[in-house]
Amino acid sequence: MEKDYIFELKDVTIDYKMKMFSLRANDQVSINLExxxxxxxxxxxxxxxxxxxxxxxxxxxxxxEITGGNVLFHSKDGxxxxxxKLSGEDLRLFRWAKVSMVFQGSxxxxxxxxxxxxxFAETMKEHDRRFTKEQIKAKSEEVLGIVNLDPDRVLSMYPxxxxxxxxxxxMIAFSLLLDPExxxxxxxxxxxxxxxxxxxxxxxxxxxxxxxxxxxxxxxDIAIVSKYADYIGVMYGGKLMEFxxxxxVFEKKSHPYTEGLIKATPSLICxxxxxxxxxGHSPSFMEKVSGCLFNPRCKYAKEECxxxxxxxxxxxxxxxxxxxRAKKKGESHGE
Amino acid sequence: MAxxxxxxxxxxxxxxxxxxxxxxxxxxxxxxxVDFHIDEGEIVAVVGESGCGKTTMGKVxxxxxxxxxxxxxxxxxxxxxxxxxxxxxxxxxxxxxxDSYAALNPVKTIYGSLxxxxxxxxxxxxxxxxxxxxxxxxxxxxxxxxxxxLYKYPHQLSGGQRQRILMARALALNPKxxxxxxxxxxxxxxLRVSILSLMAKLNKEKKISFVYITHDLATARFIANQGRIxxxxxxxxxxxxxxxxxxxxxxxxxxxxxxAAVPIPDPKxxxxxxxxxxRNMKLMSLEHRKDCCPFYDRCPHFHDECxxxxxxxxxxxxxxxxxxxxxxxxxxx
Amino acid sequence: MKKFFSSLGSFLxxxxxxxxxxxxxxxxxxxxxxxxxxxxxxxxxxxxxPSTHGLNYFEAPSWDHPLGTDEAGRDIFRQLIDxxxxxxxxxxxxxxxxxTFGTLLGxxxxxAGGWLDRIIQIxxxxxxxxxxxPVLLMLSAIxxxxxxxxxxxxxxxxxxxxxxxxxRSQIMSLKERDFILICKVMNVSKMKIIMTELIPNIAxxxxxxxxxxxxxxxxxxxxxxxLGLADFQPSNWGAMLFRAKANITSIKALSxxxxxxxCIALIQTGSILLSNGxxxxxxxxxxxx
Numbered sequence: 001m002e003k004d005y006i007f008e009l010k011d012v013t014i015d016y017k018m019k020m021f022s023l024r025a026n027d028q029v030s031i032n033l034e035x036x037x038x039x040x041x042x043x044x045x046x047x048x049x050x051x052x053x054x055x056x057x058x059x060x061x062x063x064x065e066i067t068g069g070n071v072l073f074h075s076k077d078g079x080x081x082x083x084x085k086l087s088g089e090d091l092r093l094f095r096w097a098k099v100s101m102v103f104q105g106s107x108x109x110x111x112x113x114x115x116x117x118x119x120f121a122e123t124m125k126e127h128d129r130r131f132t133k134e135q136i137k138a139k140s141e142e143v144l145g146i147v148n149l150d151p152d153r154v155l156s157m158y159p160x161x162x163x164x165x166x167x168x169x170x171m172i173a174f175s176l177l178l179d180p181e182x183x184x185x186x187x188x189x190x191x192x193x194x195x196x197x198x199x200x201x202x203x204x205x206x207x208x209x210x211x212x213x214x215x216x217x218x219x220x221d222i223a224i225v226s227k228y229a230d231y232i233g234v235m236y237g238g239k240l241m242e243f244x245x246x247x248x249v250f251e252k253k254s255h256p257y258t259e260g261l262i263k264a265t266p267s268l269i270c271x272x273x274x275x276x277x278x279x280g281h282s283p284s285f286m287e288k289v290s291g292c293l294f295n296p297r298c299k300y301a302k303e304e305c306x307x308x309x310x311x312x313x314x315x316x317x318x319x320x321x322x323x324x325r326a327k328k329k330g331e332s333h334g335e
Numbered sequence: 336m337a338x339x340x341x342x343x344x345x346x347x348x349x350x351x352x353x354x355x356x357x358x359x360x361x362x363x364x365x366x367x368x369v370d371f372h373i374d375e376g377e378i379v380a381v382v383g384e385s386g387c388g389k390t391t392m393g394k395v396x397x398x399x400x401x402x403x404x405x406x407x408x409x410x411x412x413x414x415x416x417x418x419x420x421x422x423x424x425x426x427x428x429x430x431x432x433x434d435s436y437a438a439l440n441p442v443k444t445i446y447g448s449l450x451x452x453x454x455x456x457x458x459x460x461x462x463x464x465x466x467x468x469x470x471x472x473x474x475x476x477x478x479x480x481x482x483x484x485l486y487k488y489p490h491q492l493s494g495g496q497r498q499r500i501l502m503a504r505a506l507a508l509n510p511k512x513x514x515x516x517x518x519x520x521x522x523x524x525x526l527r528v529s530i531l532s533l534m535a536k537l538n539k540e541k542k543i544s545f546v547y548i549t550h551d552l553a554t555a556r557f558i559a560n561q562g563r564i565x566x567x568x569x570x571x572x573x574x575x576x577x578x579x580x581x582x583x584x585x586x587x588x589x590x591x592x593x594x595a596a597v598p599i600p601d602p603k604x605x606x607x608x609x610x611x612x613x614r615n616m617k618l619m620s621l622e623h624r625k626d627c628c629p630f631y632d633r634c635p636h637f638h639d640e641c642x643x644x645x646x647x648x649x650x651x652x653x654x655x656x657x658x659x660x661x662x663x664x665x666x667x668x
Numbered sequence: 669m670k671k672f673f674s675s676l677g678s679f680l681x682x683x684x685x686x687x688x689x690x691x692x693x694x695x696x697x698x699x700x701x702x703x704x705x706x707x708x709x710x711x712x713x714x715x716x717x718p719s720t721h722g723l724n725y726f727e728a729p730s731w732d733h734p735l736g737t738d739e740a741g742r743d744i745f746r747q748l749i750d751x752x753x754x755x756x757x758x759x760x761x762x763x764x765x766x767x768t769f770g771t772l773l774g775x776x777x778x779x780a781g782g783w784l785d786r787i788i789q790i791x792x793x794x795x796x797x798x799x800x801x802p803v804l805l806m807l808s809a810i811x812x813x814x815x816x817x818x819x820x821x822x823x824x825x826x827x828x829x830x831x832x833x834x835x836r837s838q839i840m841s842l843k844e845r846d847f848i849l850i851c852k853v854m855n856v857s858k859m860k861i862i863m864t865e866l867i868p869n870i871a872x873x874x875x876x877x878x879x880x881x882x883x884x885x886x887x888x889x890x891x892x893x894x895l896g897l898a899d900f901q902p903s904n905w906g907a908m909l910f911r912a913k914a915n916i917t918s919i920k921a922l923s924x925x926x927x928x929x930x931c932i933a934l935i936q937t938g939s940i941l942l943s944n945g946x947x948x949x950x951x952x953x954x955x956x957x
Contacts (some may be wrong), residue, residue: 012371017529044402044523044524044525045523148616160510163618163620165616165618175657178508185484190353191385192616193384193385193550194384194551194552194593194596194597195384195592195593195611195613195616195618196384196610196616196618197594198595198596198598199611199616202610218524220524221524221598222524222596222600223553223597223598223599223600223605225600226598226600226602227598227599227602227605228610229604246602247602247603250600250601250602250603255364260525261524262600264524264525264526264527265524265553265600266553266554266556266557267553267599267600267601268552268553268556268582268594268597268599269604270600272556272557272560275528275557276528277525277526277527277528277529277532278526279529280495280523281493281495281523281526282523305465332396356952378767397853398852398853399849399852421855422855425853425854425855426855428853429853429854430849430850430853432846432850433847434846435845437845437846438846438847438850440847440865440868440869441845441869442868442869442871443865443868448847450853451851451854451856451860451864451865455854455855456854505851508854523776525947
């Protein structure tokens with residue numbers, strides 16, 4: 001059965017062009033995001049997950065540039081856009097109305113000298129001047145209601161009067177203002193406590209299920225992913241290493257990096273003696289690794305790993321990994 | 336009985352916030368009647384949400400924050416009063432901070448930062464002995480060869496390496512206690528465990544006691560698996576006891592909520608988890624806390640007695656719990 | 669001794685690298701070096717003779733007098749060179765005094781806090797709020813500013829306070845930083861914290877301010893000279909402008925006016941380039957990426 005994708009990314013390559021050289025933040029990433037689901041991108045700092053996510057809005061920060069590939073967006077009204085080629089008015093109409101984003105560190109994303117209400121109104125007006133005051137008020141109240149905040153109080157407050165958890169909920173409400181079909185969540189709960197984190201994810205899951213809004217969740221916390229996401233993509237050094245259905249990935253961890261990440265995450269019930277960190281350090285964009293990017297840290301590394309770059313090998317219809325071991329698994333699976 | 340190294344007795348820290356015009360300053364407790372102790376060679380994890388006073392407690396232990404009232408007893412001597420063994424105490428209790436970049440002087444090389452520490456411990460160290468000492472400390476924290484790190488500036492190292500440098504700097508003072516305030520929260524996930532294991536190793540080999548301050552119960556369980564956990568909430572210790580007992584059978588309603596909120600990295604298990612047993616999502620601010628159980632507004636077992644003044648600790652096995660529920664019966668329900 | 673020279677060598681190399689890191693710094697640096705060389709060696713090569721017989725006044729530029737002569741027949745080119753030494757020594761002295769006092773008081777005020785801080789703040793506010801020009805006018809009516817040191821002292825009095833406040837606020841934010849807290853935990857003495865931890869962190873800031881104050885002092889001293897408030901040194905560029913002003917209606921005085929004006933503009937440009945360039949290299953906040 002053909003799946004209904006909201007985003008199809010094909011060989012997306014993003015380079016940061018410096019004076020003397022250019023850094024490749026994303027190298028031919030192909031990923032399909034299913035409509036109505038939560039897809040999580042997991043990766044450590046420098047894995048390129050945020051850069052990839054910003055390409056969905058075509059707002060890669062300077063001096064980054066999408067230098068290859070397509071970012072196809074299939075709207076629910078049946079139209080298809082190549083986001084990477086949008087510009088000017090089309091881009092303005094696309095951003096926030098179709099795809100919005102909750103940024104990491106909501107602290108700095110809000111204007112400190114404007115009330116929440118004024119910022120909501122400004123965002124709506126910016127998009128379409130025809131919004132009336134009543135419409136804006138009704139919409140603001142609606143979105144704040146979704147995140148369980150009291151609109152009468154919050155709309156007249158300034159950002160500094162809100163607690164961390166409230167601020168993050170305001171940011172989520174913000175992203176819902178123009179009824180987007182897709183929301184990108186960049187580490188939505190980093191600075192928050194576990195109880196607040198759980199609460200916010202429950203709200204997000206609710207929005208996802210009840211309103212059918214698809215989401216892309218960027219995080220480094222694999223435990224969160226296991227609880228809330230439907231699909232998981234693991235990124236390392238700007239490449240997608242493993243992608244698949246959450247259950248399948250956790251059960252048959254097919255990339256050593258995924259395996260390492262899960263093993264490096266202590267939990268409250270695991271066997272502590274099994275916890276271990278991945279040796280070595282994350283790759284920097286400056287150093288060149290021949291063959292598989294992960295091979296210097298991989299405990300299964302063989303000779304071929306440092307010579308050839310592995311492709312994405314399919315393990316099952318819902319699961320693929322960029323590792324030679326997966327290739328063998330996939331073949332035996334196919335037989 | 337193990338040798339008691341450091342003890343806090345009924346420590347209070349009161350901050351005042353400038354009140355509204357003509358109303359006078361508003362005083363509030365950041366720490367309220369905190370009793371805490373750490374023995375030789377022990378690891379104690381202090382767990383709590385942001386703003387619960389855990390960092391302030393770390394500062395009281397390291398002597399950066401003087402308690403408003405109460406005693407800080409180091410090896411039997413109240414150091415809030417006695418100044419005679421201050422240097423000894425200062426060197427014996429070291430601090431490792433969360434942000435490894437901010438904790439190193441940006442204009443100094445690692446050599447410079449370490450030499451400050453070495454000279455603080457012993458002024459007589461000569462120049463040629465210095466590097467030998469540094470080599471030793473760096474190899475203790477797993478940074479070999481030392482040449483790769485000594486002449487670099489903090490920004491040239493990765494977060495994990497810097498955190499190890501902080502550890503080496505603390506070692507330079509031959510400490511008995513290291514207070515580590517969220518040492519891994521800013522480090523890549525794949526490397527966190529290695530830093531925690533390093534702390535466990537130093538604890539074992541050098542008999543250094545650790546106070547591990549964190550918001551993350553899972554890492555607390557990992558590092559302090561033989562030690563104790565103190566759960567803090569709004570400036571008070573709510574529950575304290577051996578790690579495994581406390582996590583497998585929490586008694587205090589707050590500890591229960593906290594444990595329920597920690598996701599498990601396995602979709603099959605985490606999806607079936609129950610909602611957090613809590614009445615109210617909103618965390619009260621310290622300024623509004625009343626003289627009663629601080630958790631009353633969120634507690635699912637709230638009853639009128641909870642508002643009647645300060646709650647006493649009750650002892651259940653090795654665990655002490657600040658709650659007035661009849662815990663023995665509660666468990667059977 | 670050998671160690672000392674090798675460390676000095678590596679220090680100088682670092683300085684040179686900092687200068688080369690930015691084109692603005694490099695250009696500004698060479699303009700400064702050019703004027704300093706003139707100040708030191710100029711008068712040896714082109715000695716200036718202030719005595720005059722008053723006959724060949726306002727001569728046009730010639731081989732003998734490359735920039736012509738002034739109203740009393742003195743050589744403008746040689747005057748200009750002679751004045752460089754005066755103006756630079758005043759500016760450097762002013763900056764040295766202002767930076768020393770500003771930094772010292774700023775560090776004390778920021779680190780110590782309490783009553784000491786309050787007193788220093790009151791004094792520096794006082795100096796900041798006094799309008800400098802009227803006071804200078806008054807002072808010059810009472811005293812005769814007769815040597816460079818007093819001149820520099822007067823100028824410095826009006827430039828230390830701003831630096832003092834800036835240093836204070838920098839120290840106040842630095843002393844709460846984690847690496848200072850850890851020094852307290854390690855029982856490092858206050859003096860050592862200030863000298864080895866705090867000062868190196870504001871060193872580049874102080875250096876940049878040193879250059880900024882030099883620039884202000886040049887403008888200040890020229891201004892005072894031009895107003896004729898201190899007339900002890902007739903070859904000072906300001907004094908030259910003052911004399912040009914008296915003859916401004918005559919086209920013949922053009923050289924007397926233009927030569928110091930161009931020099932002032934050049935040295936100002938140099939110091940602006942130098943301070944901006946250093947700011948860009950040393951201040952990480954301004955760095956791109």
